[in-house]
Amino acid sequence: MQNNATKLSSRALAAQIILQVLDQGKSLSTVLPEVHSHINIKDQSLIQEMTFGICRVLPRLESIVKLLVEKPLKGKTRLVHCLLLVGLYQLLYMRVPSHAAVDEVVNATKVLKLDSFRGLVNGVLRRFLREQADILAKVDKHWQTLHPEWLVNKLKKSYPHWREIIDANNQRPPMWIRVNSQFSSVESYAVALDGVAEYLHSSQIPPCALYLNQPQAVSSLPNFAKGWATVQDAHAQWAALLLDVSNGDKVLDACAAPGGKTTHILELAPKANVIALDIEQARLKRVAENLSRLGQDAKIICGDASQPNQWLEDDEMFDRILLDAPCSATGVIRRHPDIKWLRKESDIDELVQLQAKILTALWQRLKPNGVLLYATCSILPEENSLQIKRFLEKTQDAMLVEMDFGGEKVFEKQFFPSEKGGDGFFYAKLVKKVD
Template sequence: MNVRAQAAKVLNQVVEQGQSLSQALPAAQKDLNPKDKALLQVLCYGVLRTLPRLDFFCRSLMQKPLKGKQRAMHFLILVGFYQLLYTRIPSHAAVGETVDGTKALKAPGLKGMVNGVLRSFLREQEALTEKADQQDTLKYCHPGWLVKRLQSAYGEEKAASIMTENNQQAPMWLRVNNIHHTRAEYKTLLDNAELNSFDAIDDENSNALRLEKATDVYKLPGFTEGWVSVQDGAAQLAAHYLGAQENDLILDACSAPGGKTVHTLELQPLITQMVAVDADEKRLVRVQENLDRLQLQATVIHGDASKPGEWWNGDLFDRILCDAPCSATGVIRRHPDIRWLRRDSDIADLVALQKSILNALWDKLKPGGILLYATCSVLPDENELQIKGFLESRSDATLIPLSAQYNSASQGRQLLPNEDAMDGFYYAKLQKNA
């Protein structure tokens, strides 16, 4: 099986057919050996991180674009470019294996064309790179609409930093289950397994460890026994900020895949009930799998968070986690396909949905109760401006400090990609006036 051809197929599915990488890649990896599985992931992630730049090189070297049934060949060429630019694979091997991919894609007649384009690139690489660096969309490998939004929100310098971080590989974070071990105890277990790790910089992230190098989850001590889970450090802050107390009735809205649900239960096992709701029935399977592995209990409901009347039993909640659907612009380094699957017009629709969910859930919160609003976005429309508008429309809502450490009540907390090595995230904590 030609791994370059497999990569071209996956990329075609993502870019041309709109499939998510998390959907297309595992299916393609299923029958590969570990070495080829890893290479396929590197090639797919790498091309998606650098897509417009590679597209530019392809347009510059070809008289006309490849369309229709030949479109997969376009992505095969991009895979070749990526190897030549960003990997240690010798150029002769990268070219040879990529050219051989034409057979696997059932287009052996295009072998000469692919070979010619790749060899032309080797000759003209320096000049083409200089031209690409003159355009922000090519230099930072982000779509123009997102470049404009980031520059408008943060200024050119900080926007450039955000986009640069988006193009890096995200680290692997672990969440230690304190029902079984303290973080220090589990860190010792990792050391014994020769897995180096670092404590989170943020003191509030008391369960978080960052691995020096990513590893297979089944190599983690006690993974199947529920001693540890994989979850980014920024996402782990949600359960700490929610601050569940004994006897609370808690709702985790938009809960899939369930990381925040189970973390809340790990921190406070004496709540009255955890209700986990999500509109995606297939993703709720992941929530139940997480609960089962960690031997925790929750009421899992398939339902629309913006329409609680369809599933709510009438009991007001003490605390609500509103992990709202968003643009996911804070986790692009983990999901490089997001920037190509999203459209500028999506943002207004997402803002309207977030507003609808916030208002619907607020009515199901007890007086004196807490709602924690969270997104994995870095766009102000979905975050600070969304909360500002909500507070202006609700006289019974007060923005309160997230914690003693992060005690600004004038705004939520916006984390940017790679801030303290974490993903981009936003949090705001609201209390319902009694």
């Protein structure tokens, strides 16, 4: 697709991307960079808005298509279906004049070699415009979760406030930055941002975090290129603080990409000996870029966290291990709405087994009195509190220790996504007991 990206309209590209997400199981974070390298900045923003937005409200759009199209568009006609999703999203959620939105989507049939469907696309979108009030009355008759049923059921079972979690997931994500204390105080950096940023005092928010009232291009952040700030969710910023690394400590940041936590560790302890590990070589490029921007050094290794013997010396041990474990990513849905349609219920058991395998393997590489911080961006108990419970039951030398979140002292912490708050994260801090 990327080879002819420059020849395609943004609507045509958006339809192709949505098809890859829904039918081929590809993530937006994988597909979009491939497309972005071939198109201008303006089209990049437009395509990102359409594709992320469609994934955010997909069931609502699907319900509208079902009312307007007699026979489901399957097989080779699925691209037409995705084009209709693009058209409906623009009409409902974007500030594009109706006639222009319809014309652009109809014209996209030609460049996608779907000329025979031009009339269908035109007819469906114009009928929606004529009958919009009646159609939306039917579609919006009941509250829509905009989530897959299996996930709704899991949240219902686990949390009394499941509706609040779902509502938060369906919002656009806030932008947070982490201020590098080596260069600036949070207060001074907020002043430099000239009214764009807020310092929110809360036990939920770490002291290095600034909330931006509206998303900004990183190029507009003061001294970003010199490492003064990093874009990182507020709740993710707790990881390095909780790990409590000292200069000279040997530290493993397992599953490190894209490097936000690695760089934070080195901001707090510049002379720590850090290994940044990830299983995907392509993602480690981002780690290297982030380290370079902040002028930091870490040893980067591509390897499987569940098989440390493959990439470590036999006697290599760590004072601190950060295990940001592979997980369902159900805590960051508002940031990655395609997760709702990529993740399957069967994935959860597989992830739970993988997390347990990595946890057990890395524990063998932790020094006596060493600290392992277990973290996920999940809100599912089986990946979090229940995972830790099982590990403690079978690991005699593991002890759960108290963590301090701005004065709130707890042994485990489950964060949930919230407005003007961070994403869904879980933390548990384990110390290896000495006999």
